[in-house]
Amino acid sequence: xxxxxxxxxxxxxxxxxxxxxxxxPLGGAExxxxxxxxxxxxxxxxxxxxxxxxxxxYLDVDVVLVRILWLAVALGTGIGFIAYIIAWIIMPRxxxxxxxxxxxxxxxxxx
Numbered sequence: 001x002x003x004x005x006x007x008x009x010x011x012x013x014x015x016x017x018x019x020x021x022x023x024x025p026l027g028g029a030e031x032x033x034x035x036x037x038x039x040x041x042x043x044x045x046x047x048x049x050x051x052x053x054x055x056x057x058y059l060d061v062d063v064v065l066v067r068i069l070w071l072a073v074a075l076g077t078g079i080g081f082i083a084y085i086i087a088w089i090i091m092p093r094x095x096x097x098x099x100x101x102x103x104x105x106x107x108x109x110x111x
Contacts, residue, residue: 041091049088 002009005022014024039058041050052070056063074080 039091040094041088043094049084050093051084051087051091054091054094055087 003017003020003022003024005017006020008017008019010017010024016023037058040054042053042057043050045053045057045063047053047067052066053063056066059066070080070084072080074084
């Protein structure tokens with residue numbers, strides 16, 4: 001892969017050019033997907049309301065780690081319980097996937 005700005009040969013996984021610091025297409029694609037990501041409750045992997053699963057997905061960390069940290073804050077200070085309820089109310093749900101199916105018509109007997 002070559003830098004589109006200065007023409008220097010780059011490694012395949014390079015995000016920026018080592019000579020001119022121009023962002024490579026690989027780095028740009030990752031930045032675009034990161035910008036589209038939004039915080040919402042993950043209803044597919046939820047235990048109670050999906051708040052911890054939503055934060056874990058948004059931060060790109062393991063959901064177990066987020067649950068343990070949230071529980072530690074909740075038991076240690078008590079603020080975690082209030083914060084969870086507030087996040088439950090404020091965070092939007094995941095949009096439901098739209099199923100584009102066209103079922104075949106049902107035929108009863110022959111005409």
